[in-house]
Amino acid sequence: MRKCSLDSLNSVFAKIAEAMALYLPVDGSDGRAVFSKWEDGSVLSNALNTVRSPKDFFFPQSEDLMRFKTEGKNIEIIDIRPESEDFAVFGVRACDVKSFDILDRVFLTEPCDSYYASRREHGVIISLACTRPSETCFCQAFGIDPSTPAGDISCFKTDNEMYWQANTEKGEALLKAIESLTEECTDEAVNEQKEKIRAIMKKLPLASLTTNSFGGGKTTELFDRPEWAELSEACLGCGTCTFVCPTCQCYDIKDFNTGNGVIRYRCWDSCMYSEFTRMAHGNNRISQKERFRQRFMHKLVYYPENNDGLFSCVGCGRCLSRCPISMNIVKVMKKLGGESK
Amino acid sequence: MQKITKEQLIERASALLRDGTVNHVLGWAQGEFDYDITPAVFSDESSLTGNFVWNDFCGANFSKYLVSKCRTLEGKILVFLKPCDTYSFNQLLTEHRFDREKVYAIGIPCEGMADIDKVKAICGDGISSIDCSGEKLSVTSIYEDSPISVNTADVLTERCVNCKSKKHVAYDELLGDEGDILDSARFDEVAKIEAMTPDERFAFWQNELSRCIRCNACRDVCPACTCEVCVFNNPKSGVENKAPANSFEEKMFHIIRAFHVAGRCTDCGECSRVCPQNIPLHLLNRKFIKEMNECYGEYQAGETVGSKSPLTDYTLEDLEPGEVFDRGDINA
Numbered sequence A: 001m002r003k004c005s006l007d008s009l010n011s012v013f014a015k016i017a018e019a020m021a022l023y024l025p026v027d028g029s030d031g032r033a034v035f036s037k038w039e040d041g042s043v044l045s046n047a048l049n050t051v052r053s054p055k056d057f058f059f060p061q062s063e064d065l066m067r068f069k070t071e072g073k074n075i076e077i078i079d080i081r082p083e084s085e086d087f088a089v090f091g092v093r094a095c096d097v098k099s100f101d102i103l104d105r106v107f108l109t110e111p112c113d114s115y116y117a118s119r120r121e122h123g124v125i126i127s128l129a130c131t132r133p134s135e136t137c138f139c140q141a142f143g144i145d146p147s148t149p150a151g152d153i154s155c156f157k158t159d160n161e162m163y164w165q166a167n168t169e170k171g172e173a174l175l176k177a178i179e180s181l182t183e184e185c186t187d188e189a190v191n192e193q194k195e196k197i198r199a200i201m202k203k204l205p206l207a208s209l210t211t212n213s214f215g216g217g218k219t220t221e222l223f224d225r226p227e228w229a230e231l232s233e234a235c236l237g238c239g240t241c242t243f244v245c246p247t248c249q250c251y252d253i254k255d256f257n258t259g260n261g262v263i264r265y266r267c268w269d270s271c272m273y274s275e276f277t278r279m280a281h282g283n284n285r286i287s288q289k290e291r292f293r294q295r296f297m298h299k300l301v302y303y304p305e306n307n308d309g310l311f312s313c314v315g316c317g318r319c320l321s322r323c324p325i326s327m328n329i330v331k332v333m334k335k336l337g338g339e340s341k
Numbered sequence B: 001m002q003k004i005t006k007e008q009l010i011e012r013a014s015a016l017l018r019d020g021t022v023n024h025v026l027g028w029a030q031g032e033f034d035y036d037i038t039p040a041v042f043s044d045e046s047s048l049t050g051n052f053v054w055n056d057f058c059g060a061n062f063s064k065y066l067v068s069k070c071r072t073l074e075g076k077i078l079v080f081l082k083p084c085d086t087y088s089f090n091q092l093l094t095e096h097r098f099d100r101e102k103v104y105a106i107g108i109p110c111e112g113m114a115d116i117d118k119v120k121a122i123c124g125d126g127i128s129s130i131d132c133s134g135e136k137l138s139v140t141s142i143y144e145d146s147p148i149s150v151n152t153a154d155v156l157t158e159r160c161v162n163c164k165s166k167k168h169v170a171y172d173e174l175l176g177d178e179g180d181i182l183d184s185a186r187f188d189e190v191a192k193i194e195a196m197t198p199d200e201r202f203a204f205w206q207n208e209l210s211r212c213i214r215c216n217a218c219r220d221v222c223p224a225c226t227c228e229v230c231v232f233n234n235p236k237s238g239v240e241n242k243a244p245a246n247s248f249e250e251k252m253f254h255i256i257r258a259f260h261v262a263g264r265c266t267d268c269g270e271c272s273r274v275c276p277q278n279i280p281l282h283l284l285n286r287k288f289i290k291e292m293n294e295c296y297g298e299y300q301a302g303e304t305v306g307s308k309s310p311l312t313d314y315t316l317e318d319l320e321p322g323e324v325f326d327r328g329d330i331n332a
């Protein structure tokens, strides 16, 4: 374990930025935290979390995949990917770090998504323990401990210090680069903080939420539950919940006619949209109830069924705070699990 | 604190369900933390008593729900409308979007709605409950030993700070006063943007709109956006898109939408209320309203049923195209 004073944080960030692009949450012009590229003087946000999740670094909202150029009867396929370069993301919370495991299982399983894989290879994740969890946080329902976030490096912020702990080779290498600006220390202060955070977690309003009623094998039991109608009654079919979610992974691939060729790009898609996975006969989920059900069944049943019981929600609470009608996965879990008030 | 209580609303709704005047009630349902309220359909008294809520976080405007609910629900629907909601209600009727015969509208007075993000800016994360029954909001947080007292005026949503009218322009029944049209400062911010140089103005909107994630919440909540299939969702339109292709394209989406609702937008404020990225969309719409007021005389969409917006109504007093051009020149 190493540490530096908070006063010296800017120079530590500067040192990292010498080696690679560094991103960290800063307060935007509207006061909400957003991951931005570090520049001299960038101030780390005090916010618990960003509205947009860090999945954007590995799975951007929209990206060009390739270009096609036709000349006579020949079609030339051009790889238009920019060279990937190393980058680091600082301040990732435990829930969001976990979301990368969930995305990895989708994108890195054969056939591996080389676009995603290259960014994962080049990215260094520096996580940050949560000292003031929000009422909307329920990571613990998924076995995540916010006091001890994973990642290549885990950081812990106390009143005056930042503590750094490397967990992987990539992390070791980066800590080496900032060695001169940090000093070796014991983990006493960090352990003390961990205990405090764990005590707070017990007091959170969603502390008792459980996943007992969900998981692989529950499809028949849950699919036709009458509660879906009521739960989805007011859903607008917007994409807010899916777009702010760190684990939502669906995308669409489209061709854009440039006039003298075609650019093939991919962009996020949302199961909440009426034209999602549209086929020749239309969308097989004809009403919003079915689209709504898909999102939650995917996270709570289908994904764990195919991934050794791992749920594809990390309890970050973004959909709780951003859904325009305040409907969300917690209300779904409580209602279907028989715990709603 | 709202003047009318949740109990009064439940009592009235229950009576109307009991005597058969209505079969369903469109109202607000209790959430996990007092501020996360969901629009819901209540069809019996027990669900009303168990779940119905009316407090300072009942921002959702139900007018648009009538378009779908009038089609899918059997019988008559009771809808509770705040003053601003009644303008959307009238505008939808003007556009023949729902069957008035199927609706029983109760106007309820409103003291303004609170914005949870503003509450959190004061109290921080960790709010477990909010008591709205006193003069001030009483916020209980897991990080504080005693509740934090917050002035309602400090946390009002933008649209309530600049409330244009406390008057109910449509109802079958009123609980409370009819209310008055107010002198609001809602165009002040627009005037500030007009006073900018074109470059500053471009930078302002670039900064705001570049945050857009194209979740479509603004469009999907908007009572003026009731097309069966929006052009932006229709693969046959040629402009269908799920993500902004580039930063210019994003502005196109918003500008096209603002044009589309011009003359029909009642300035209900739902778009800005729901935007997860805090983009001040109301400023675009208000610019149109201000512009129309100045060019064609004061007009408020939804004030009456059947009124024609200046953009679809020709009169001899209308501005000549040349004068419009000159105005543009002055503003540039």
Ligand code: SF4
Pocket: A234, A235, A236, A237, A238, A239, A240, A241, A242, A272, A322, A323, A324, A325, A326, A327, A328
């Ligand atoms: S659940 Fe909420 S955020 Fe998600 S699509 Fe429905 S209204 Fe939008």
Ligand code: SF4
Pocket: A241, A244, A245, A246, A247, A248, A299, A312, A313, A314, A315, A316, A317, A318, A319, A320, A329
């Ligand atoms: S479903 Fe909601 S709480 Fe779960 S990971 Fe996604 S945004 Fe976070």
Ligand code: SF4
Pocket: A048, A049, A093, A094, A095, A096, A130, A133, A134, A137, A138, A139, A140, A144, A145, A146, A314, A315, A316, A317
């Ligand atoms: S959900 Fe857990 S890990 Fe995520 S921000 Fe909240 S406390 Fe931290």
Ligand code: SF4
Pocket: B211, B212, B213, B214, B215, B216, B217, B218, B219, B274, B275, B276, B277, B278, B279, B281
């Ligand atoms: S609600 Fe906000 S983020 Fe979503 S599409 Fe509208 S402007 Fe963009």
